[in-house]
Amino acid sequence: MKEVSVFLNGKEYKTEEGKSILQVALDNGIEIPHFCFHEDLPMDANCRTCLVELEKNGKVMTSCTLRAEEGLRVLLDTPKVIRIRKKNMELLLAEHDHYCMKCRAGYFCKTAEIMKKYGVTGNEFRRNIVDRSVHKMGSAAEFDPNECIACNKCVEICEEIGVCFLKMDGHDSKTRVWHTEDPKIDCIYCGQCTVHCPVSAVREQYQIEDVERVLKDPEKIVIVQTAPSVRASIGEEFGLPYGEDVTGKLYTAYRLLGFDKVFDVNMGADITTMVEAEELIERLGSKKGLPMFTSCCPGWVKCLEFYYPEFIPNLTTARSPQIHSGGAYKTWWAKREGIDPEKIVIVSVMPCTSKKYEAKHEKLFINGMKPVDYSLTTRELAIMLKKHNIDFPRLNPSEVDREGMYSGAAAIYGASGGVMESALRTAYFLVTGEEYGKIEFHEVRGMKGIKRADITIGDITLKVAVVATAKNFKIIADEIRKDPNAYHYIEVMACPGGCIGGGGQPIPSTYKIIEKRIEGLYAIDRGMKLRTAHQNEVVKEFFEYVDSLPKKERDAILYTTYSQKKKFE
Amino acid sequence: METNNILEKIKAAGLVGRGGAEFPTALKWEMVKKAKGEKKYVICNASEGELGLFKDLFILKNHTEQVFEGMIIAMDFLETKEAYFNINRDYYEELRESIDGLIGKYAKDGYRFTVFQEHPSYAGGEETVLLNAIEGKRIQPRLKPPYPSDAGLYGMPTLIHNVETLYNVTDVRNGKFEDRRFYCISGPVDHEGVYHLPASFTIQKVLKETKNIPDFPFFAQIGGSASGVVYNKDQLGDHKVSGAGSIEIYREDILPKEILMKWFTFYMNESCGKCTPCREGSYQLHHMTKDAKEIPWDGIFEIVEAMEETSFCALGKSVGIPVRSYFENVLHMKP
Numbered sequence: 001m002k003e004v005s006v007f008l009n010g011k012e013y014k015t016e017e018g019k020s021i022l023q024v025a026l027d028n029g030i031e032i033p034h035f036c037f038h039e040d041l042p043m044d045a046n047c048r049t050c051l052v053e054l055e056k057n058g059k060v061m062t063s064c065t066l067r068a069e070e071g072l073r074v075l076l077d078t079p080k081v082i083r084i085r086k087k088n089m090e091l092l093l094a095e096h097d098h099y100c101m102k103c104r105a106g107y108f109c110k111t112a113e114i115m116k117k118y119g120v121t122g123n124e125f126r127r128n129i130v131d132r133s134v135h136k137m138g139s140a141a142e143f144d145p146n147e148c149i150a151c152n153k154c155v156e157i158c159e160e161i162g163v164c165f166l167k168m169d170g171h172d173s174k175t176r177v178w179h180t181e182d183p184k185i186d187c188i189y190c191g192q193c194t195v196h197c198p199v200s201a202v203r204e205q206y207q208i209e210d211v212e213r214v215l216k217d218p219e220k221i222v223i224v225q226t227a228p229s230v231r232a233s234i235g236e237e238f239g240l241p242y243g244e245d246v247t248g249k250l251y252t253a254y255r256l257l258g259f260d261k262v263f264d265v266n267m268g269a270d271i272t273t274m275v276e277a278e279e280l281i282e283r284l285g286s287k288k289g290l291p292m293f294t295s296c297c298p299g300w301v302k303c304l305e306f307y308y309p310e311f312i313p314n315l316t317t318a319r320s321p322q323i324h325s326g327g328a329y330k331t332w333w334a335k336r337e338g339i340d341p342e343k344i345v346i347v348s349v350m351p352c353t354s355k356k357y358e359a360k361h362e363k364l365f366i367n368g369m370k371p372v373d374y375s376l377t378t379r380e381l382a383i384m385l386k387k388h389n390i391d392f393p394r395l396n397p398s399e400v401d402r403e404g405m406y407s408g409a410a411a412i413y414g415a416s417g418g419v420m421e422s423a424l425r426t427a428y429f430l431v432t433g434e435e436y437g438k439i440e441f442h443e444v445r446g447m448k449g450i451k452r453a454d455i456t457i458g459d460i461t462l463k464v465a466v467v468a469t470a471k472n473f474k475i476i477a478d479e480i481r482k483d484p485n486a487y488h489y490i491e492v493m494a495c496p497g498g499c500i501g502g503g504g505q506p507i508p509s510t511y512k513i514i515e516k517r518i519e520g521l522y523a524i525d526r527g528m529k530l531r532t533a534h535q536n537e538v539v540k541e542f543f544e545y546v547d548s549l550p551k552k553e554r555d556a557i558l559y560t561t562y563s564q565k566k567k568f569e
Numbered sequence: 570m571e572t573n574n575i576l577e578k579i580k581a582a583g584l585v586g587r588g589g590a591e592f593p594t595a596l597k598w599e600m601v602k603k604a605k606g607e608k609k610y611v612i613c614n615a616s617e618g619e620l621g622l623f624k625d626l627f628i629l630k631n632h633t634e635q636v637f638e639g640m641i642i643a644m645d646f647l648e649t650k651e652a653y654f655n656i657n658r659d660y661y662e663e664l665r666e667s668i669d670g671l672i673g674k675y676a677k678d679g680y681r682f683t684v685f686q687e688h689p690s691y692a693g694g695e696e697t698v699l700l701n702a703i704e705g706k707r708i709q710p711r712l713k714p715p716y717p718s719d720a721g722l723y724g725m726p727t728l729i730h731n732v733e734t735l736y737n738v739t740d741v742r743n744g745k746f747e748d749r750r751f752y753c754i755s756g757p758v759d760h761e762g763v764y765h766l767p768a769s770f771t772i773q774k775v776l777k778e779t780k781n782i783p784d785f786p787f788f789a790q791i792g793g794s795a796s797g798v799v800y801n802k803d804q805l806g807d808h809k810v811s812g813a814g815s816i817e818i819y820r821e822d823i824l825p826k827e828i829l830m831k832w833f834t835f836y837m838n839e840s841c842g843k844c845t846p847c848r849e850g851s852y853q854l855h856h857m858t859k860d861a862k863e864i865p866w867d868g869i870f871e872i873v874e875a876m877e878e879t880s881f882c883a884l885g886k887s888v889g890i891p892v893r894s895y896f897e898n899v900l901h902m903k904p
Contacts, residue, residue, distance in 0.1 A: 045712055046844045048879040060878045065712065080878075087875040091849035125853050150842060168707060168842075173852035175842030 007055075007073040015068045022050045022063040025076075032076065033085070033114055035092065035198040036151035037064045040511050041160065044152050047092060051085045053078045060084055089118060092149050093199070094125035099147045102200050107208070108386040110507065111199045128173040135179060137165075138302075138568075139205060140189035140357040141503070145169075145176035147201035154193035154202045161192050161494065162471025163303075166202075177202065186306050186567045188470060190299035190494035191353025191377075191503020204353045204504060207374045208384055214345045214373070215258045222345045224259040225325055225404065226250060228266055229351035229414030229500040230378045232520030236506040237382035238392040242513050243520030248397020253390050255398065261329075265348060266406030268325025269413040269422065271542060272296060273533035275318040275558050276419075277426040280489055284460065289313050291465075291480065291487040294419050295560070296320040298358035299494030299503075302565060303470045308477060309564040317559040319371075321413065322348045322355060323364050326371035327557045332545040333403055341369060348375040351414065351502035354494070366556050377504025405538040408525030415518045416498030417444035417451060417466040420491040424455060424462075425532045432458045439531055445522070447497050447515055450475060452487075467492045468501075575646055575742055576602075582741045587750065588614060588694060588731035589793065589813040590883075594738070597728060600718035601647055604726035609649040611640055612703075612722065612729040615656040616693030620835060621794025621815040624751040625732040626660050627763040632736055633667040639735030641680065642742050643728055650680050653722065655699055658686040691795065691839035695882050696721075696729045698841060709843040710882040733814075752810060754781055755794070756818030772816060773806040786821035788899045795835045796887035799895040825900065829858050829869075832891050840885065846876040847885025854888075866896070870904055 002017040008025060015024045023039060025032050035047040045065045052063045055073035060080055066072075075081070093115060102109040115122060132145040143154070143166075150168060154177055158166040165187040169178035179187070193202040214220050231247040240246065254262045276294070283289045295301050295315045304311055319327070326346040334341040348355060352375075358364070359372040376384075385392055400406075409425050412418035421441045428436040443453035444464065449472040455462040465487050467473050479486050495501045497514040500521060525531060533539060546554045576595055584594040601609060613636065617625040629636060640652050654668065661668070661684065672682040685703045692698040697711035700722050721727025730738075733751055740746040750768040755761050758781040766775055772791060776782045789805060790797045792812025800808060802821075810816060819828065836851035850872045857865050857872075869892065877889035896902050 043712055044843075045881060048845045048875075048881070051879065062879070083871075084875050084878055087871055088845050088879060091853065091872075091875070092845045094849065094853075125849070126856070128849075128852050149845075150848065170842065171708075172837060172840040172842050173848050175848060 004068055004070040004072075006068045007071075009076050010073075017068055017070070019068045020064050021052065021066040021068060021072070021074060024068055025063065030076070032063055033089070033118060034064065035149060036153065038153055038196060038508070038510070041153060041156045041196070047149065047151055048088045049085055049092065051081045051088075052076055053081050086118060086120060089115070089120040090122070090124040093120060093122050095127045096122045096147075096199065098122075099127065099144070100200060101144070101147070101203065101206070102383075105206070105209075106387075107383045109200065130170065130174050130176055132176070132178070136205065137187040138189050138357045139360045140353040141187075141191045141194050141202065141204050143177050143193070143202040145178060145201075147199060148176040149199055149201065150175045150177075151198060153196040153198065157192045157196045160471065161188075161190060161469050161496075162474060163188055163190075166193055183567055186565075188299045188303040188306070188494055189354035189357045192495060193503070194353055195503050195505055195507055195509045198507075204377045204380065205356060206380060207356070207376055208380050211347050211374050211376060211384070214347075219343060220345045221260045221339060221343050222258070222347060223261040223263055223329055224254045224347045224349065225263045225265045225268070225322065225329075227322065227348065227350040227352070227355075227414065227499060228269060228411055228418070228521060229498075229502060229505070229517065230349050230381070232414065232500065232517045232524070233351060233505050234378050234382055235393070236513075237379070240393055241516075243516035243518070245520050245524050246392075247524070248399070249392060249395040251400055252395040252398045253385055253392060256390055256395075257384065257388060259347070262401050262404060263325065263329060264400050264404035264406050265322050265325055265350070266410035266413070267404050267536070267538055268321035268323070268328065269410035270407050270533035270536045270539045271324040271328060271558075272318050272321045272419075273409060273422040273426050274539060274543065275324070276316050277423045277430055277533075279316050279318060280423060280427055281430055284462075284488060290485075291490050292316055294491040295562075296413070296419055297493045297495075297499070298354040299352075300470075300473075300492045301562065302354065302357070303473070303494060305562055305565040306567075307470075311477070311480075312562045312564070315562055317561070319364065319558065319560045320358065321410075322350065322375065323358065323371045323560075324558070327366050328542050329403070330369055330371060331366060331557055332542050335545070341367075345373045346371065348372050349378065349381045350375050351378050351499050351505045353377060353503045355504075364560060378506055379504060382506065403538055405536060406530075407533050407536050408528035408531035409533050411524040411528065412521050414498060414500040415445065415521050416468045416493050416500075417446070417491065418498060418521070420444045420464060420466050420489065422533060423489070424457070426534045428457050429532065429534055431460065435532065444491075447511060447518070449496070462489055463487045465490045468496050468498055470494060575642060578741050579738065582737075582746045583748070584734070584737055584741060584746075586731060587733035587737070587814070589619070591812070594730070594734060597718060598643070598646060600716070601726045601728040604719045606725040608651055608723075608725045609647045610722045610725055610727040611643045611647065611649065611652040612699070612727060613640055613652070613654050613732060613735055614693070614696075614699060614729055615654070615660060615732045616687055616690070616699065617657055617660070618689055618691040618693050618839070619793040619795055619813055619815070621755055621790070621797070621817045622753050622813050624753050624763050624814060626657075626663070628732050628736050628751060629660065629664050629668075633664065633671060635739045636732055636735045637671045637675065638742075639730070639738035640682075641675065642738050643730070643735070644680060647728060652680065652682050653685055653703060654682055655685045655687050655693070655703065657689045659689060661686050691835070692841045692884060695884055698882075699729065700727065709841045750810070750814050752779075753815040754779060754818075755815070756789075757820060758783060758818050768809070770809065771806050772800065772808055772810055775810065775816060776805065781818070783818055787818050788821055790817045790819065790891065791815065795832055795839075796884070796890055798890050799898055801898045804898060821899070825864050826858060826861075828895065829864065829892070830855070832888070833858055836885075836888055844879075844881035844885065846872075847880045850876045851885070851888070866902075866904075
């Protein structure tokens, strides 16, 4: 690497030779508006808004494609740059507010903010409207071709995840996002497209108004439960540092929004760990259904049910954390409190879009009740907080209500490898009767798409793998097909870095940002006294209750089933 | 030895690309020769998607063999047997017999030609668009670098030439090259057609030699009837034909709206859709002109500036050439 000096508006910056000037600016906290640039994805250079002017000849260039070289001098806001940039933004965002769902609903819209900042009205030109309506990806996400600015990011991330469901379609000013017609390819609802869309043309299926409605209903007891990842990311929506743990502020915010009870998906994660660790030990004993796969990521489960139905018996039958805790609150907690469970509304806040899809599965209903009624993304919660004028960064922290109690093992569920590590901590105890002294399993941590390790528990050597993204699972699938005994236990998540890099997380989401969020999760775990699921008193109380139930009722709360899926199912 | 020989001959002849960009041919050859790759490709581009151009079709109809020879010379120079023939689908219908025959003939010596039938498009004139089209990718330009000479078709060093350039290569090799070019003359003239005349001729001289000087007030568009420059009749003696060799004559009383609509409709329909200024700008130019009672020149120039300064590839960038030159040379107005 050669270091060079470049000059932005006359100020010197040292950087790596060949680096994109846009990246140099962003790294140094200088904003240059851009829509099609994402540091982890291929360079498209199609939005033409990140303009700068070369000092030497007055040429206007896109800063994304301009490479750092010794002595390069660029100006960021000359009259020519301002004029052409504004024109290109007017062209790109013509009639944005008219078609943008967020703008129409009166939600906070980042695109509208950018437009305001650069004096872009959106009224100068008309949009060429194509004869295509909103396409819904299951009940998770959706895209509107008429809001699309053809930046291509969703298509690239879909490919990066290994799905290739989205594509750019059409020609000239009718170039818009669409989906493949290939019957062998289907969306897995991971929502990575939504977290890479700069204008919310691809987005989650909003449930904000549903939640607001139940909050106003005096008959309802509305419980909120938060996924592990949200507490290390939502601060970003309010300018707080990446990875900062805002758990306490979040609980306070929920109470301000009017939730009756503040519980936690982390409690559900501790339940999942118990169920899954027991099942793992059982399968190791019977040598059936190995390797066992995790199932808490609905995107991954959809991927398996569509692309790899042969592996359905390998999925753990444990329900996922939000379904476990949601079910627990509507059964065990409702019974204990003497509350009619029909009056309870469970709202999950998840870093994920596929959780919306999961929450609608009828197979998961308990006595005809949904374990989770609504599943908001981190971004939707941020919209709600902004809409209700909650000054999030200034809130005083508060505690979770008792039945939301959780362990550090649950807190790390959000990171790729976290589910595995939590299960291993408990499996170690269940097998050896002792706590694992080191507590932490660093072999399964980190951003690598595939992590392999041999873990010794008592006299068992477990061969494990931790996988993030469908693309990487393909490699593991080939390994298992060649050697069915290659692994005992495999964690798979659809998103890079796990849930913490999920499709419902704040925008932008980059590998660098995800790593910081992951640090935040492990810091939460380190700071806790309770670090294993099996030591969680609330979870013990819950199991005392379910163990007293007839098997059928118990199973309906703890386990699930899977089936092969058709396209669009 | 012979390979060096041909390169020296091309250099000496001063051959430049006849697709429109006029890039020195010898330089291009050296670049592809130097580039490393498991394979190398030669591509003949008979896309001819610009308005006012029909010389590639003429050359292929009359000199198919000479164009193929040019490809063989280039393939031998690069020591490759792989070539693609990118041809406007409509042309191929007409030329199938002679092209397929020659492919069969050269196959006996191990040369592999693949015909790629292109949906006629303006963007096909951009080399990287052409490469994406052949590879079955979205028909859009690629980010450069890498240039096709280093990483072109399927990532391999690739030499792409227009039909006329390859025709000239054969003449150079045979020592028959005279600095001539093919001129396409169209519009309300007496003798529309393709003419092979010295490249040194002024536009005026070409029109005169071909007995095409109109007897009515007129102006002309040179080097492509969409992206080409517009001159009034008094300027024709001062300029040679540039870019792709076309001269289109217009009656001087053609309404500004009519000629602008011709260009803007073309740009709108031919935009590949990749970048904002060309994709959206051409659409807006079309609509703001179509719907206007008076030509909205200020608005047009604002978009034209964005397109010429910031379009991703040369196609969108070129819109300012016809609009500005028409405005200044024919309407005698100043922006």
